[in-house]
Amino acid sequence: MSRYSRSIFWLENLLFFWCGLTLILVIGGESLVLPVWLQVAGRLHPLLLHFPIVLLLLAVALLWMKDESWRKFGKNLLLFGANFTGITVVAGLLLATEDYEGDALTWHKWLGVISFVLTVLIYFFLEKAEKIFQVGGSGLSVLILLTGHFGANLTHGEDFLFAPLMPKEEKIIALEEAEVFRDLVQPILESKCISCHKEGKIKGELRMDHLEGIQKGGKSGPFILAGNLDESLLIQRIHLPLENEEHMPPKNKLQLTEEEIEILRLWVVSGASFEQKVLELPQEEPLFQLASNKFSAEKSYSFSAANDQDIQELNNFFRKVKPLYPGSPALEVAYFGASTFDPASLSELNAVKEQVVKINLNRMPLENTDLSFLSGFQNLEDVQLNFTGIKSEQLEGLVNAPNLKSLAISGNPFDDEGVSTLKKLTQLKSLFIWQSGLTDKAKTELKEALKGVKIDFGFKDEGIIYPLNSPKIDFEKVMFKGSTEVKITHPISSAEIRYTLDGSEPDSINSTVYSKPISLTKTSQIRAKAFAKGWIGSADTKAVLFKEGLKPKSYKLAEEPHKSYKAKGATSLFDGVKGKPNHTSGEWLGYTDGPLEIEIFLEKDQKPKTVELSLLLHEGAYIFPPQSVEIWTGTAGNWSKLTIPSVTQSTKTEEIRFGLLAYDLPSTSFDQIKIKVKPIAKLPSWHQGAGSKGWVFVDEIVLD
Template identity: 35%
Template sequence: MQTVKRIGGGILFGSMVFLLFLVVFESFLQIPSWLAVAGRLHPMFLHFPIVLLLISFFTMWIPVGKGADNEWLALLRLVAALSAVITAILGMLLSLEDAGEGNVLLLHKWGGVSIAILGFLFYSYHNFLVKHVVFTKLFTIVATFTIIITGHWGANLTHGENYVLAPIQKQQRDLTPPDKAVVFADVIQPILESKCTSCHSTSKLKGELLLENMEGLLAGGKSGPLFIPGQPDTSLLIRRLHLPMDDKKHMPPASKPQLTETESALLYAWIKAGAATEDKLFSLPEQDTFRILATAYLQPAVPTQPVYDFKAADEKKILALNNNYRIIVPLGKNSPALSVNLYGRNIFTSKALEELLPLKQQIVELNLSRLPVKDEDIKLIRQLTNIEKLNLNYTDVTAKGVEQLGTLTKLRELTLSGTAVTAPALEKILPLPELKSVFVWDTKIDSVQLQPLKAKFSNVYIETGFIDNGDVMVALSPPVIKTPQGIFNKTTTIEIRHPFKGVDIRYTLDGTPPDSVSGLLYTEPVAINESVTLIANAYKKGWYGSTPVQAAFIKQGFAPDSISFITKPDPKYSAETPGLLTDGALGDYANFSNGEWLGYQKNEAAYYFFFNNKVTPKNILLQMLQNTGGHIFPPAKVEVWGGMDEGHMQLLGKLAPRVPEKNEPARSLQENIQLTTAELHCLKIILHPVASLPPWHNSKGSPGWIFLSEIVVN
């Protein structure tokens, strides 16, 4: 034992001298490639000193015997000190190779050196320390704190700022209203903070690039300017975003959270528009692409929380399964549905999935992105029978595994980017009844193979992503309907524009979606003298068509002198007075929680309209909402009664609107009810909700909702 201690002590002393040499002459050293390999072992070795030092410190707080036991404790202190010094040396070598700079890197480096010195002193002067108990305990407390804080700095370097505390802190930022937003501070900077500053901040200045403020962006890094205003295609920032994921220069690195398509499009449009900084968003031209994208980004659609027929899981069970590498959260407030995210490629095993099976009924979203998930694991995933959203991006799943997903009948969204999926395997899962979107970019499936699949399964959106092969096709932004929707008197003209030149705008006036062939071609403002629902798309050769934009225009009718509720709307979707129905403001179909809609589910919607002077109405127009995912359907039946007062009425008209089909998009509805000619002072309008949702709906049998925004008497 003495020989081992003597040899080990000599190695420890020599290692300590070498470490101090690296510290003193750091700025003059250039390491060979074989030492660079050694430096990269730092993350593997750092766990040894943490554990061994803490155990050896703990022995100073408990009584120990003498003799052989103390010999082994001395050996423990030697190994702990030696591992601390070796880890610090490897960390110094790694820092010499890495060009990163910043406060956190500097703090972590000096923290590691301090731990090595403390470990060396603890071993070398142990005989002195045991004679001074109070001082020794204080020494171990300081050393333990140094280990913890140094580890925290290391986690920030490898995983991003505030990695340890991030799960318990608020993740979602507050969005600034578009009319008050500043271009850089409220749109661009939040994107950079969420996806870029973990590597490019004052705490970690990788590549000499600072992205915390506009000054850093303009200064660029060691590779040169980050962007050229007005020239996004030649800007370094955009080029790095579009590099293949496995390219080491791709930004952000593959191990970090990636920019969404919307975020990438915003950066591109911002640079193309000249990279404004202090300008207000609404100071940009109304048709500016960046303004259009940023407005949509700052005003995301309010998600509809679906209703599920299964019970919530035991909260204690969920809490027990949550850990640093598996996060389980409810899909929404008071929702029994669960969303699960798994992390940690190096520690993932099939057991992490198997442990989820007690929650198999409640899990509706599962994210396994970039984990070594294999075909054998699919048999576990298939047991999650209510799963709606599954992310298998960059996993080891092959075509054989993908084919097994055909039993997940409630699956709505599947992401297979970066996997070995094939076109035949994809064809076997596209018939899934609820499937709406599949993502297969960065796979071996080419456009020739996808074309027949897209034609055969037109109800499923298949995303192939951005591929810069010299023949780039990207989606156009939607056209802009300049004329505000609402009530008009006699006649009006509708003006539609698009910021790009040479774009064909196709539109319809009956609420049906236009396409590049059958839609009316917009050439000049459209004159209308009756109520219409306009839907428009933009098309251009070499581009994908835009998403549709919709607006309703309703011709003014007889204004009632007063309105009263016969049945009041649901308190969640109510108004103080029924005057909302004749205020001339049409509800936004993309947001039914904004106070512009009256909602009914448990009873019919019924109103009295009173006219002081006799009127002879010809029809009633109802502006309503259809959102099948939110259980909002047209009414099953509408009745219009009229007479000289409430006690003397006759049925003047009725309507049974068409029941929506599966996968129809959310939209504004205008239903016209033709009336029998009659003079009257009073109208009674009754809308009956759908009593039972259709068999194809995931809440079949439940009652539907009616949402109503405007009633016009013509």
């Protein structure tokens, strides 16, 4: 027997081996306990599958040819392809025993098995029946394409193959209609998380393609705990170091952006609601402010626009009718000049009653005016009747306005009996009723009747002392040249703002009072608090601003940073570019296995007085203050070690933030500086990763 014949013989017999293994795994795969090395073999499936696809399709094409030499070559290619298909199917069945399930897996699995079996049958019966090949070859090509299609769906998501051909409509979401989870959080999970946690592929027993799976969590615990960042698995995993195998998304996947990380964090902080609308968030909350920039303030309407001539005729010196925003069919109406107001003019608005969504009649004399005509304004959303002299019975017409969301009736005398009409306005979302004369009993009844409505009765001093909001620190850049201006503001103009620039906590007696913009000429740790009589002092607001320092003659790192966090090497420490508050953003040097150790060589005329280390701190991502910092100065290799205080360590998990370590340099002459920054060797017992190595992240060394 020739070498060629022996090769064919062994390859043909090897097919039966693959068939046997396939049969075993199909029948008993779920109950088998696989050794680790076989799991590794299973994970080769995505690497192997492309080769047999090409071999089989090429073999089928050659076997359709009339030339015998090509057909013989096609049969040999089919034999090789069948063996590779067997290997791929076996590897796929091994891989399917891991975190995979669902319809896509079932179709991919059985179509793959059928394709393999059909390939074997075609090979052995090719010479005996031409029709078997004609039917089987065509069927095999179709099966291969379908198997690949379901495999792509399993790995990349549904409709992966035809997604480029599908029309992509950019959905504009109005702020009024936006929901926190549906429109802010879920798109992030779909783009960055669901590929590993969906039907067919459920890593860690966590499924994220439906709400029940997210609420249930995975094998490691709850995916989210409302208001609890430390215990929410979502927040823990996205902040782990990139090379940690539990980091989400895996390092070979597209990572979350800074905005996406902030959205997820703020969602958990705000209560992790799955139904809350964006407009239900307090407007001072960061999540609302972020969302208000993301969604359109322009609500879309389905009704047609009013006649331009009608709108022009309605506009005059005491009445303004205009679109809610340019191009919108919705109209808002405002009246001016109480002395010239004619109640009869209100009926003229019937010409545009379908389009009017907002009416402002503040301070118009409406006492005894019939407002029942408003019942015909079916799209009316906002009515303002402050200080108009109306009584509650005049509001009967609004009971039948189905889309009315906001009603302002402050400064009107309502007696307790008149509350009966207000109780019927259950369609409202907001009711403003300041200075109404209602008793506490009537207010309680109204709140009971309108439980889903936010009712604002105005301020009432009940002796309760409330804390002030924190002030806001505004500046142009985190890292500046020469000098920069800092403004500190507070929404209450009478509040007194006190601040410090050295990182100490401000108080109401000794700290500097803010009166005008602050001009900074050096690196500063700003902390500010607001104080006012009758209020509790606010929580402090912090900001660290860095002044760009001297550019040394040269510098040299003793050890390279971790390969995942190497930025531009030592150059990044002196480039004047401040890193973003995200350790994966590419501007940070990260160390965990050893210290950051750098030697700096100065120019002759450079005499820095201080050295400052710009740090990133985020305990949830294992990023702590350094365990220790050592600094030497010297000339011609004669080193003198500085005596510096020990570094204050973290005692709890806090939000991601910038850190600053500043040290005075000696007045003696030197032209070299050596700095050694050691990461924390073991995380403390209170930390979720207690005992693990910590990280230190540095983006700038400032010589001033």
